[in-house]
Amino acid sequence: MADPRVVSIETVYRGRLFDVELATLEMDGGVVARRETIRHPGAVCMVPVLADGSLLLVTQYRYAAGRRLLELPAGTLEAGEAPEAAVARELQEEVGQVPGRVIPLGGFYVAPGYTSEYIHLFACLELQPSRLAGDEDEDIEVERRTLAEALAAVEAGEICDAKSVIGVLRWARMVESSNR
Structure with missing residues (x-):
């Protein structure tokens, strides 16, 4: 065809x-x-992993959903910005951490039937405190969850946006396969 x-x-x-x-x-x-x-322009989504294996998640009000959502941190690419650069910038803006190690976890189209948005997914390890000022219209709270708690939140529908579900599940699969 x-x-x-x-x-x-x-x-x-x-x-x-x-x-x-x-x-x-x-x-x-x-x-x-x-x-x-x-x-x-595309976006990045990060799975921030602390030294003990727990994850940093964010809650923020999402107007389109009409409520606060529990999510992985993410952000839109700036013009000409490489995804890896956006990861460091967005993580510092949203959770006040900079990654020492970044592992690509692939990517996906959000909804190719009507948008060109592609999200690049990364695990971020060896985190160190470092804060950049976020966007003035962001209302973000940071939460810490174990991987088991994050998986349970996916199963319960508490984590219900696609990028966060995909990110948590891909990270869990990577952890599971490295423990074999």
């Missing part, structure tokens, strides 16, 4: 964090389709 031919792309909204595009595509057989896409 051939990829659709892009007939036109129009940016219908420009925002601080993302843009919205309306594309017209010509599919196989001449069918014309329209696609709305949120264009996002």
Whole structure:
């Protein structure tokens, strides 16, 4: 099957964090389709692991969800910023730690049916205190959980955003495979 031919792309909204595009595509057989896409610069999500193996999580109010969520720390890439650089910056802003060691855990598209957002996932170890000022509109509280407690929070639906569920499960799988 051939990829659709892009007939036109129009940016219908420009925002601080993302843009919205309306594309017209010509599919196989001449069918014309329209696609709305949120264009996002990408993000990083960190699994901060303390020396005792426990994790640092954050709670913050998420307007779209209508409540505070328990999450792994994460942040949007700045223009031209490498994911590894964003990891150090975001971790210092959100939990006041800088990682001595960063392990890539892969990545994923958030929802490729309507957004280009790709999240790069990393485990952060050998943490040292170091604070950078966060965004003025962030309302973040830091929580410490053992890996077992974080897994239980995933199972109970207390951790319910995709990036955090994926991050906790990928880290647990890595720990499990290294203990074999």
